[in-house]
Amino acid sequence: MADEKCSLRKEFTKGLLRENPVLRLVLGTCPTLAVSTSMVNAIGMGVAATIVLVCSNIVISALRKVIPGKVRIPAYIVVIASFVTMVQMLVKAFVPALDSALGVYLPLIVVNCIILGRAEAFANKNPVLASAVDGMGMGVGFTAALFCMALVRELLGNGTLFDGAQNLLKVFGDNVLGGFNGVTIPHFTPITAFILPCGGFFVFGVLMALANKISDKKKLPRAELHGCDHCPLSATCSKVVSEREDKRI
């Protein structure tokens, strides 16, 4: 029993640092760059993705013996897309401001490689509880990375912190936290470039360099992106691809 608890804790914490989906596995880069312009959006996106991740991990893990191996990717996509649609409807109903802020990136959680990647790498081999915890850890790790990005970008690019926090807090009722709606840094001229696309790439690059520095110190391999190797679909196609590529050359 104690062993089980210990391993569950391990599943959870690995997503935070050692296998952080964004900074270590380099998955889900598109939403990371796109929605990290404000901290509120980043948290909203992180929570939405975490819910989808946990739910789809649970269902896929529960069905892992039922889904035939050959059609597993389409089956996973259907499960994930269903949960994304549910989350999308909930967000539209309860947090409309977040829905308009995230725009097309909310339905695009379907193709977020973290979710399909976890389904393929973890949920289809492990029991339900472990998969749920794994999803939770990865989701929190994703949210943390988004939060770090957004903290830097919003602070430098807009001169604010938690701007528009009431948009999220409204779910819990009016005037939560005394109507806290973010703070503006006084006497600071924002460097607008940081909330523009180029700032996104730049902050991500610097954050990645920081993660590399820590990895080097801990003697861990650096985060790298080698073509298809990191793609969650690599199990189904990368071998085929590299074989074909070899033949062509």
Add this chain to the structure above:
Amino acid sequence: MTGVSYAAWIVFTAILTNNFVLCKFLGICPFLGVSKKVNTAMGMSVAVIFVMLMSTAATWHLNQFLESKGLGYLQTIVCILIIAALVQLVEIILKKYVKSLYNALGIYLPLITTNCAVLGVVLLNFDNGFTFGQSLLNSLGGGVGFLVAMLIFSGVRSRLETADIPETLKGLPATLIAASLTSVSFMGFAGVVDGIFAK
């Protein structure tokens, strides 16, 4: 705006000011992963243009039908399934009947199924309320924009290989910072397209 200049505006906005990769962050994985060699970058981009056009053509009428039945919320599921099935189908057909095209594009096709740029362009077309023709133009522009970004960036990366970079920044961080500078260059187009076409 007249029809023609609006059409031109859609295409050039999608290529330059709203570049899918560098301004909308769609399709970052292939952008960072497959842009090392100009040849692969070219093949991947042409395959993306192809799939974007095909999936827009396949999903637009279907979405119209879903909306008319009040089933708009099924958009995401239906689109991703159609795209996935379509890509597989195209791969099989090309393999059997158009060998030369398959040899050029085939290896990239499976990778594109879960590429967010493809689903992204389809959903953006719906959100913007484009007509069928405008949707196709927007997809074409988005695909060409992807091609332009990939080609420019593969050139930047070949320079990066020989550059003297601090140890910590080597690898992905340097690539990302280079992408940031490439993105700056696309900001310059912001006023140009509107100034020419949107009078």
